[in-house]
Amino acid sequence: MQYQLPKDFFFGGAMSGPQTEGRWQDDGRIPSIWDTWSNLDITAFHNRVGSYGGNDFSSRMEEDFELLKSIGMDSVRTSIQWSRLLDIDGNLNPEGERYYHQLFATAKKVGIEIFVNLYHFDMPEYLFNRGGWESREVVEAYAHYARIAFETFGKEIRYWFTFNEPIVEPEMRYTVGGWFPFVKNYSRARAVQYNISLAHALGVREYRRAKAAGFMLEDSRIGLINCFAPPYTKDNPSEADLEALRMTDGVNIRWWLDLVTKGELPQDVIDTLQSRGVDLPIRPEDKLILADGVVDWLGCNYYHPERIQAPAKDTDENGIPNFADPYVWPEAEMNVSRGWEIYPQGLYDFAMKVRDEYPELEWFVSENGMGVEREDLKKDENGVIQDDYRVDFVRRHLEWIARAIQDGAKCRGYHYWAIIDNWSWANAFKNRYGFIEVDLEDNYNRRLKKSAKWLKQIATTHIVD
Numbered sequence: 001m002q003y004q005l006p007k008d009f010f011f012g013g014a015m016s017g018p019q020t021e022g023r024w025q026d027d028g029r030i031p032s033i034w035d036t037w038s039n040l041d042i043t044a045f046h047n048r049v050g051s052y053g054g055n056d057f058s059s060r061m062e063e064d065f066e067l068l069k070s071i072g073m074d075s076v077r078t079s080i081q082w083s084r085l086l087d088i089d090g091n092l093n094p095e096g097e098r099y100y101h102q103l104f105a106t107a108k109k110v111g112i113e114i115f116v117n118l119y120h121f122d123m124p125e126y127l128f129n130r131g132g133w134e135s136r137e138v139v140e141a142y143a144h145y146a147r148i149a150f151e152t153f154g155k156e157i158r159y160w161f162t163f164n165e166p167i168v169e170p171e172m173r174y175t176v177g178g179w180f181p182f183v184k185n186y187s188r189a190r191a192v193q194y195n196i197s198l199a200h201a202l203g204v205r206e207y208r209r210a211k212a213a214g215f216m217l218e219d220s221r222i223g224l225i226n227c228f229a230p231p232y233t234k235d236n237p238s239e240a241d242l243e244a245l246r247m248t249d250g251v252n253i254r255w256w257l258d259l260v261t262k263g264e265l266p267q268d269v270i271d272t273l274q275s276r277g278v279d280l281p282i283r284p285e286d287k288l289i290l291a292d293g294v295v296d297w298l299g300c301n302y303y304h305p306e307r308i309q310a311p312a313k314d315t316d317e318n319g320i321p322n323f324a325d326p327y328v329w330p331e332a333e334m335n336v337s338r339g340w341e342i343y344p345q346g347l348y349d350f351a352m353k354v355r356d357e358y359p360e361l362e363w364f365v366s367e368n369g370m371g372v373e374r375e376d377l378k379k380d381e382n383g384v385i386q387d388d389y390r391v392d393f394v395r396r397h398l399e400w401i402a403r404a405i406q407d408g409a410k411c412r413g414y415h416y417w418a419i420i421d422n423w424s425w426a427n428a429f430k431n432r433y434g435f436i437e438v439d440l441e442d443n444y445n446r447r448l449k450k451s452a453k454w455l456k457q458i459a460t461t462h463i464v465d
């Protein structure tokens with residue numbers, strides 16, 4: 001079966017400042033929490049640069065953009081590092097400013113459209129020490145940072161995003177306890193989620209102000225990128241499974257979709273959280289702030305679906321509520337390297353939910369990708385990584401996207417993560433995602449993987465075959 005994607009469909013790749021730039025001491029950058037965390041050396045694999053490391057993008061940006069252009073990519077999303085742009089007093093760091101001007105100008109010269117995200121899990125450390133996202137002071141500091149970014153780069157960038165995966169930040173830091181500061185407290189996670197929602201809305205407010213004041217391109221747009229893994233429960237669900245589904249969907253998906261389309265949070269979800277003792281730091285004046293959270297479009301990161309069931313216990317040992325337990329679908333196809341289920345139809349299901357419940361909302365796939373361990377062992381005699389599984393993964397996801405578009409989805413593009421191998425939060429360089437290899441044994445040199453040839457054909461014809 002052959003599918004035709006729209007002619008004006010974006011085809012590109014995603015990456016982030018912290019995962020590609022590394023080297024925190026460069027250009028007057030101040031430490032972010034990743035500099036602190038990765039020194040703890042917990043699960044890092046192949047992390048050969050002491051502190052956390054990028055993939056040498058900073059010194060190779062022209063080569064990287066040209067390589068991406070050569071395989072048909074028209075756009076790249078990356079992020080500004082807050083800790084690189086502003087100093088500890090919130091003033092512009094001139095070297096950081098110069099670096100991002102250089103990045104945007106290089107991409108433009110090569111013919112790559114840059115999408116800019118303002119926050120990719122990378123809070124400056126001094127702000128974390130003042131309470132992080134649990135503090136209103138930090139919410140205000142984010143609005144200030146966003147304003148400076150818009151006013152400084154507004155004429156260079158068309159597509160802006162306030163946050164990447166605002167649901168993952170509270171989950172990984174405060175529910176699962178997988179990232180610094182390794183807390184497991186559902187209530188604190190939701191407070192963080194609430195404050196990030198305020199920060200997002202203030203960021204959009206700053207963007208609209210900057211645009212009205214003439215700092216931005218006329219046709220610029222603002223959006224939010226989130227991880228919208230659709231939740232599913234068992235085939236013959238109990239009432240309790242369905243309630244677990246309502247709350248998982250409510251907190252992970254509907255919370256953000258309502259915020260970015262209606263400028264409000266779902267009241268039924270807030271009511272249930274509060275009735276179970278979850279302490280949200282709501283103030284009466286917040287409604288007016290959240291009302292400014294409506295965006296022009298949305299980015300959907302999709303790797304795997306969420307499979308959940310009713311929780312075995314309603315609370316943990318500290319009396320903190322639990323709304324759902326994980327459920328392993330017996331038919332799940334797994335990416336064993338990453339431990340994530342592969343379920344391309346999840347993108348279609350998300351697309352249909354948006355079409356039916358938020359019909360005006362335009363969106364694009366802002367991340368989708370397959371991370372695989374030890375790809376260095378999969379090279380042919382010419383040293384080219386033979387990653388046919390990546391072709392299969394992307395092709396199947398693109399097919400479901402094409403079907404969704406045929407069925408009325410307003411999906412405007414596809415960005416693959418991470419288009420060039422880069423450093424990862426949980427495991428440094430263990431799982432490789434790229435269509436382009438970064439050879440750690442050979443000075444970070446770039447080499448196209450086998451899949452890149454296939455990608456180029458799709459990106460240039462927009463035909464998924």
Ligand code: BG6
Pocket residue numbers: 016019164165168227301338367371417423424425426427431
């Ligand atoms: C996304 C993030 O959640 O998943 C990326 O936006 C991340 O920053 C990517 O790298 C893949 O996850 P991981 O943990 O395998 O790097």
